[in-house]
Amino acid sequence: MKKASILMILGPLFLLGLYFLPLWNIMLGAPQYPEPLGMNIHINGIRGVSEFDIQNIDGLNHYIGMRTLPKDEDMWEFSAFPIIVGGMVALGVFIGLLGFFKKLNYKWFWGWFILMSVLGALGMYDFNAWMVDYGTNLDPNAIMKLTNLDGTPISYKPPLLGHVKMLNFDVTSMPASGAWFMFVGMTLIFIAGYLGWKNSKSAPFLDTAE
Amino acid sequence: MKKIRYSTLAFLGLALVFASCNDAGKSSNGALSSSAAEKVYVAPGEQDEYYAFLSGGYSGNLTVYGLPSGRMFKEIPVFSQFPTSGYGYSEETKPMLNTSFGFIPWDDLHHPDISQTNGELDGRWVFVNGNNTPRIARVSLSTFETEEIIEVPNSAGNHSSSFITENTEYVVAGTRFSVPVPQRDMPINEYKGNFKGALSFISVAPEDGRMNLEFQVLMPGFNYDLSHPGRGKSHGWFFFSTYNTEEANSLLEVMASQNDKDFIAAVNWQKIEEYVKNGGGTKMPANYAHNVYDEESHTGISTMKKEVITVDPTMVPGSIYFLPTPKSPHGCDVNPTGEYIIGSGKLSADITVHSFDKMLAAIEGEKFDGEAYGIPVLNFEEVLAGTVKSGGLGPLHTEFDGKGNAYTTFFISSEVVKWNVGTWEVVDRKPTYYSVGHLMIPGGNSRKPFGKYVVAMNKITKDRYLPTGPEMEHSAQIYDISGEKMELLYDFPTHGEPHYAAGCPAELLKPNSKKIYRLDExxxxxxxxxxxxxxxxxxxxxxxxxxxxxxxxxxxxxxxxxxxxxxxxxxxxxxxxxxxxxxxxxxxxxxxxxxxxxxxxxxxxxxxxxxxxxxxxxxxxxxxxxxxxxxxxxxxxxxxxxxxxxxxxxx
CATH class of the missing domain: 2.60.40.420 (Cupredoxins -  blue copper proteins)
Structure with missing residues (x-):
């Protein structure tokens, strides 16, 4: 249980990467953009991959009537997410420490893992909903009003994950370094839960005596 | 005294016959030309290995090419109005073309030279000269725009310019036409002994490249044709070729071709610099424009300068010597080690090579053959390192490959001749099409040449391209010089009339090339x-x-x-x-x-x-x-x- 608790303490610390590394990345390449435009989604806002990418993406988006990309203060998520992540880190480390001092058992580790997974899924859902809104809720006076073959307006929603061809642009959406740090942390916590569980099964009565 | 005239003309005719025989005998075969094609082929989406900055001559502009493809990337307006960008038309750039004669929309742009540090190209700026209304311009190699133009007073036909010293301490501008200094109303036929040739030393501020005319050496009234800096051990000296030491003022083609030898003037600029720093020289009233374009305000400002320091060379003993050089020398080039000064007597078959070490020894030993206007003339034999018996006619300019070879253009026999620096033996020769003027090896006039290609810039085009009426662009040829023998790879047209060029590896400039100007700046x-x-x-x-x-x-x-x-x-x-x-x-x-x-x-x-x-x-x-x-x-x-x-x- 000692080993598992140490993992439980370390795991959440990987989430701290989200404070300075991007969670998600969307790249937009086109023949005219051999160096693609890109945006990094951080927990506290959207940043350009290169300095002027946001301005240039907005510049292109105005042709299809898309709203400009949100500033940090435009979305509640960008103030809530840092608090949620911070809270989860603190909670995780706290659970780990209590585990280390044998004040609670591995089920709390699972508990944290499930809570974080639910929050993550909600975050993804929210992110996707935002992209749907941005990609479909367009200015009716847009310069270019393009439709599918069936006459319905084209959606400019970027993919949540993977690549899609959108007019002249290749749009690729992938988890970024902050997310990979988070996945590593989550994996550690998963292992912590597993070790704790194995430990309790093999030597249920020795658990506290380890 | 020499007797050219009709006998020379006959000789020229003969040389042309030989040259064309050569040409016919060496037509390339299919296999060779296909390998040449591969060498100049830069596939779509790929980029060239070298930048080349070709002077535009009477276009007044500087053109940017890629090597080995010979593709033109940009025309940089310098001395001429350029409607393509609005240069010289926009309110911000009109001041760049201001002079003491008012707004001048044109000049004849000559010799590009890339800035150097320790004798090696550093890729910060390229300097060029306006020949007609004497001016020196500095072009930024991050924006590829003209940033500064300074007018040169007391000068005319600003031709032995705009060559830089090996740490870009100075950009040097010499006058081809001597004139009364200061200008005054006087009979033209009183030229001899009265006109002066000004050699101007313009300092370059290391941090921002700003130019300032520090001093002018007022030389005898010869024609100062071309120049190059000493480098390495000869750093601190500058060498100027002269013609018309006869000081003729009319029909120069004959009158200025009478002396068997003219001079290369060796100028110890460090000595003169020290003299001026210690308060030497004469402050002379002048009026010349200094135009500076500021990248952040996107605006050029022209100010008139009112004074210049002139130096009488006889007041600084030991600062200047004349090296006798046969047959009205044109090109005056210094090899990468700084030991050899090459004078190309343009009416000669031979190339004269002076030795810097021998020159110092001759000065030490006072091996003088008299003097000209108080300036010692060194004994020809005492300074001569060797003579290249070229077999060609009309040598003009020489560049170096950094592997101990020199390449000299021959205008009259229309060829590039490769020769060994030291043995003075001809190694190879290849025809050019036609009548080559300048040639350029990237870094070929620095301590560190990149001896892979040489570009020959020709004066006559004739049948090289589809005809476009009487007026045609000039033609350039690129040769592979990586082997023992030169190999002609490709022809490409050039814009205006290139008088020299400067080249450098693409990697030196590419990372610094600006993409945008920042709005917040x-x-x-x-x-x-x-x-x-x-x-x-x-x-x-x-x-x-x-x-x-x-x-x-x-x-x-x-x-x-x-x-x-x-x-x-x-x-x-x-x-x-x-x-x-x-x-x-x-x-x-x-x-x-x-x-x-x-x-x-x-x-x-x-x-x-x-x-x-x-x-x-x-x-x-x-x-x-x-x-x-x-x-x-x-x-x-x-x-x-x-x-x-x-x-x-x-x-």
């Missing part, structure tokens, strides 16, 4: 730093329109309240911060060119409306899918109307 007096800043203001009959552009509209695009007789300034700021998205501007009936405004830049175009009406303006650069929509109107009312000034967009 734009300090233009009339900048519009966002569409909300756009406005129109009237000051008397001047109307200032603060206009912003972004794909694909002007703000404002409807303007009313302008009157006939107004002077309307369109101050256009391009809001884009994206690479390669310029916007242009022009309005009907404008007595000037359009302007092209780069991302983050502000430029001003003037319009003086003469007729009542509603007049459209538009973007001249196909900026975007909605480029055709990028337009607007100005309503022009009669002079006495009281329509209020108003402006709008999207209303």
């Amino acid at each position: 734009n300090k233009h007096k009339y900048a519009t730093l966002g569409p909300n800043d756009a406005r129109v203001e009237r000051e008397g009959n001047e109307v200032h329109i603060y206009m912003s552009t972004i794909r694909s509209h002007f703000t404002p695009d409807n303007i009313e309240g302008v009157k006939v007789g107004d002077k309307v300034y369109f101050h256009i700021t391009n809001q884009e911060q994206d690479f390669d998205v310029p916007h242009g501007f022009s309005i009907i009936g404008q007595n000037t060119s359009e302007i092209l405004v780069m991302p983050g830049q502000t430029k001003t175009s003037v319009w003086e409306p003469k007729r009542v009406g509603v007049w459209p303006f538009y973007c001249t650069d196909f900026c975007s899918a909605l480029h055709q929509e990028m337009q607007g109107y100005v309503r022009v009312s009669p002079t006495n109307s009281n329509i209020e000034l108003s402006w709008s967009v999207g209303e």
Whole structure:
């Protein structure tokens, strides 16, 4: 249980990467953009991959009537997410420490893992909903009003994950370094839960005596 | 005394016959030409290995090429108005062409030289000279734009220029035509002994490249034709070829070809610099323009300078010596080690090579053959390192490959001759098409040449390309010089008339080439730093329109309240911060060119409306899918109307 608790303490610390590394990345390449435009989604806002990418993406988006990309203060998520992540880190480390001092058992580790997974899924859902809104809720006076073959307006929603061809642009959406740090942390916590569980099964009565 | 004239002409005829025989005998075969094709082929999407900056001669501009492909990338306006960008037409760039003679829209651009540190190319700036109204310009190699032009007083035919010393301490400008100094009303035939040849030393500030005319050496009234700096051990010296030591003032083709030997002047500039620093020299009233373009304000400012320090060389003993050099030398080139000074007697078959060490020894040993106007003339044999018996005729310019070889152009016999520096033996020769002037090896006049290609720049084109009437672009050839024998790879046309070129590895410049100007660094007096800043203001009959552009509209695009007789300034700021998205501007009936405004830049175009009406303006650069929509109107009312000034967009 000692080993598992140490993992439980370390795991959440990987989430701290989200404070300075991007969670998600969307790249937009086109023949005219051999160096693609890109945006990094951080927990506290959207940043350009290169300095002027946001301005240039907005510049292109105005042709299809898309709203400009949100500033940090435009979305509640960008103030809530840092608090949620911070809270989860603190909670995780706290659970780990209590585990280390044998004040609670591995089920709390699972508990944290499930809570974080639910929050993550909600975050993804929210992110996707935002992209749907941005990609479909367009200015009716847009310069270019393009439709599918069936006459319905084209959606400019970027993919949540993977690549899609959108007019002249290749749009690729992938988890970024902050997310990979988070996945590593989550994996550690998963292992912590597993070790704790194995430990309790093999030597249920020795658990506290380890 | 030499007797050329008709016998020389006969010889020329003979040489041409031989040259053309050569040509026919060495026509390439299929296998060879296909390997040549591979060597110059830069596949779509790939980039060249070297930059080459070719002088545009009478175009007044500098052209940027890629090697080995011979593709032209850009024409940089320097001494000439250039409607393509609005250079010399926009309010910001008009001051760049100001001189003591007023605004001059043209010059004859000659010798590009890239800045150096420790004798090696550093890729900060390229310097060029205006030959006709003497000027030196500095072009930035991050923006590829002209940043500074300084006029050179007391000079005429600014030809032995704009060569730099090995740490870019000075850019040097010598006069080809001697003139009265100061200028005065006097009989032309009193030239001899009265005219002066000014050699100007212009310092270059290491941090920003700003130029300042530090001193002028007033030499005897010869023609100072070309020059090059000493390097390595000869750093601190500068070498100038001369012709017309006869000091003829008429029919120079004959009168200035009488002396068997003219001179290469060896100038110890460090000695003169010290003399001037210690208060030497004479302050002479002068009047010359110094024009500086500021990258942040996007604006050129011209100031007139009123004084220059002149130095009488006889007052600084030991600072200047004459090296006798046969047959009206043209090119004056120094090899990478700095030991050899090559004088190309342009009426000769031979190339004369002087030794720097022998020169120092001769000075030490006082091996003089008299003097000219108080300047010691060194004994020819005492300074001579060797003579290249070329077998060609009319040597002009020499470059080096860094592997112990020199390459000299021969104008009359139309060829490039490769010879060994040290044995003076000819290694190889290849014809050029036709009558080559300059040649260029990237870094070929520095301590560290990149000896892979040589470019020969020819004066005569004739049948090399599809004919385009009597006037044709000049032709260049690129040769592979990586092997023992030169291999002709490719022909390409050049713009204007290249008088020399400078080249460097692409990697030296590519990372520093600017993509945009930052809007947040734009300090233009009339900048519009966002569409909300756009406005129109009237000051008397001047109307200032603060206009912003972004794909694909002007703000404002409807303007009313302008009157006939107004002077309307369109101050256009391009809001884009994206690479390669310029916007242009022009309005009907404008007595000037359009302007092209780069991302983050502000430029001003003037319009003086003469007729009542509603007049459209538009973007001249196909900026975007909605480029055709990028337009607007100005309503022009009669002079006495009281329509209020108003402006709008999207209303």
